[in-house]
Amino acid sequence: MRISELSQDAGVPVATIKYYLRERLLPEGVLTSPTQAQYDTVHVDRLRLIRALLGPGGLSVAAVRRVLGAIDEPPEAMHELLGAAHEAASETQDAPVDRAAAIALCERLGWRVSRDCEGIGRLAESLAGLEAARFGVPEGMIEHYAATMRSVAEAEIAGTPEGSVEEVVRYVVLGTVLVEPLLLALRRLAQQDAAVRTYDP
Amino acid sequence: MRISELSQDAGVPVATIKYYLRERLLPEGVLTSPTQAQYDTVHVDRLRLIRALLGPGGLSVAAVRRVLGAIDEPPEAMHELLGAAHEAASETQDAPVDRAAAIALCERLGWRVSRDCEGIGRLAESLAGLEAARFGVPEGMIEHYAATMRSVAEAEIAGTPEGSVEEVVRYVVLGTVLVEPLLLALRRLAQQDAAVRTYDP
Secondary structure (H helix, E strand, O other): OOOOHHHHHHOOOOOHHHHHHHOOOOOOOOOEEEEEEEEEEHHHHHHHHHHHHHHOOOOOHHHHHEEEEEEEEOOOOOOHHHHHHHHOOOOOOOOOOHHHHHHHHHHOOOOOOOOOOOOHHHHHHHHHHHHOOOOOOOOOOOHHHHHHHHHHHHHHOOOOOOHHHHHHHHHHHHHHHHHHHHHHHHHHHHHHHHHHHHOOO | OOHHHHHHOOOOOOHHHHHHOOOOOOOEEEEEEOOOEEEEEHHHHHHHHHHHHOOOOOOOOHHHHHHHHHOOOOOOHHHHHHHHHOOOOOOOOOOOOOHHHHHHHHHOOOOOOOOOOOHHHHHHHHHHHHHHHOEEEEHHHHHHHHHHHHHHHHHHHOOOOOOOOHHHHHHHHHHHHHHHHHHHHHHHHHHHHHHHHHHOO
């Protein structure tokens, strides 16, 4: 199909498609003349994926490029793959923070995680943020958060599709990026429901 | 204290403090001469809060201004307060999406939530994102996500401090903004732990 048809099929303006081509998010089509290229369903699928990552996924163009890279050239071991997915899906972090509290928390929880992975960096940053804002998390609450996220993660890893590496990477990367806003939206709605039931039964 | 002492106490450069003053994030000090003002511990606390919201909270200056507004002038009813906190903590959303699927999900879950709240908009957007990316969430997984977030939210609402309205707003707003990155970091680490145990025991 031509770029105009690709635009219609995927519901993305031609100018935007050209931008994604320039930014190397979308692979080039097959040239049929010096000024015309042919595209196929691979491009339609990729365009939909880019839109989902940029929109609800909330990623930057650079992060989308990394995510697509992880899908196109996946590492082999599952835990490396998970690390690559997490890193690909992460925006660059600010100034490095002290990781000691985050490492200690994971040890207390008995979690087998790499000390220098990006998740520890994120945990360290969020703990430092709570501390800086003098936000006292109620007693036992961090453990409750950890237990619920553990239950989510176990179900997610157990649900990993048995298929090609590409499918697994897609599941892991998109599961990280696209499910995060879903979880946060559900938490806010559940808070609303719990507040209504508690204060306004 | 003078602005230079405030800078030292809060660990924020003078130029940054002046920027926050111009942006009306930080209240003016008390003028002691046409070019000099006095600041106190209220300013130190507020500066720490601003830094936490901009840094780990990941909010924009505009969103921080809204959050501080919700803390300074809180609504009275608890569920309104929660809504104000959620809205204050939200960046402007993109194009409106169809809310039907999100509303239907909340009805299926039996959650008492307002159909036009920002949480429904977020849920709708994240569901649309999963759909657009052709990401098949495994059977029953959305219900599992909802149940875990419900358990988190119940504990959070039950943990609301009994204090002044300001304290409650602070708990709700900061609990929304600062706990979100904590939950997501814990999920990523728990995935890593679950993957190591499953694939590399």
